[in-house]
Amino acid sequence: MLYNFFANSPNARRKTEARAVSGLIDEQFVLLLTLFEDLSRVTKFMSDQLQYPSLELSSAMDLADSVIATLTDRRTEESWREIRDRASDLCTKANVNHNETPERRQAQPPRHLQEFVVEAQIERTPVTSLDALHTECFYPEIDRLVVEMRRRFSTEAGGVLSGVSALSPKHASFVDNKCLQPMAKFYGVTEENLTPELHQRVIDIFASNHNNRRIVLL
Known part of the structure; x- marks a missing residue:
C-alpha cells in the first residue's frame, strides 16, 4: 500500500498524506481506474x-469511425470480465484488500435547503457493489463516449473537413467540387456563388506562387 511505502519516511507530512490517500483506495477505486485507463x-x-x-x-473521420467501432466492440460481457480480472490482479499486487471498503463521509444536504422539505432526490445514490458498476458505470460510460464521438464527428462535420482539405493546393482533392459541395451546403453557399469563389481562389494561389498577378490574368 501507499502508506507502507512511506512508513519509514522522515517526512511526517508525506506519511500523513499517504495514510489519507490509502484510506480512499479500495477495490472499487482500482476497478474504476482500470476501466477508465482501458477506455482512454x-x-x-x-x-x-x-x-x-x-x-x-x-x-479524421476515418480515425473517428475506427474509435467508435472499437468502443462499440468493448461493450461486451467479455470485456467487462477482462477489466475485472486486471483490476483484481492489480489489487493483489498493490496489497489492496478485496473485501475491505473504506468508510465514506455521510453526505449532508446543501445548506440552503436545510430549512425546506425536499421530496426530490438531491444527490446521487452511491454505487456500493462491483456488480452495480457493470450497469451503472461500464455501459453508460461507453455509450456517452460513442454519442459524443458521433456528435463531434457527424456527417456534416465530415463534409466540412473534406471541404477544408479541398481548399489546400497541396491536397489531391484541391478545388474538387464534389468535396466542396457538402461544406458549401452546410454554410449555405449556393453553387452559383461557389464557382466564382473557387476561380478566384485558384487565381490568388497562382499569383502568389509567381509573385505577379498579371501573369495569371494574362
Whole structure:
C-alpha cells in the first residue's frame, strides 16, 4: 500500500498524506481506474494523431469511425470480465484488500435547503457493489463516449473537413467540387456563388506562387 511505502519516511507530512490517500483506495477505486485507463487508451491514439500538423483533415473521420467501432466492440460481457480480472490482479499486487471498503463521509444536504422539505432526490445514490458498476458505470460510460464521438464527428462535420482539405493546393482533392459541395451546403453557399469563389481562389494561389498577378490574368 501507499502508506507502507512511506512508513519509514522522515517526512511526517508525506506519511500523513499517504495514510489519507490509502484510506480512499479500495477495490472499487482500482476497478474504476482500470476501466477508465482501458477506455482512454482507445481514444488516446486518435488524440495524438489529430495533433500532427501533417494529418489530412479528411482522415479524421476515418480515425473517428475506427474509435467508435472499437468502443462499440468493448461493450461486451467479455470485456467487462477482462477489466475485472486486471483490476483484481492489480489489487493483489498493490496489497489492496478485496473485501475491505473504506468508510465514506455521510453526505449532508446543501445548506440552503436545510430549512425546506425536499421530496426530490438531491444527490446521487452511491454505487456500493462491483456488480452495480457493470450497469451503472461500464455501459453508460461507453455509450456517452460513442454519442459524443458521433456528435463531434457527424456527417456534416465530415463534409466540412473534406471541404477544408479541398481548399489546400497541396491536397489531391484541391478545388474538387464534389468535396466542396457538402461544406458549401452546410454554410449555405449556393453553387452559383461557389464557382466564382473557387476561380478566384485558384487565381490568388497562382499569383502568389509567381509573385505577379498579371501573369495569371494574362
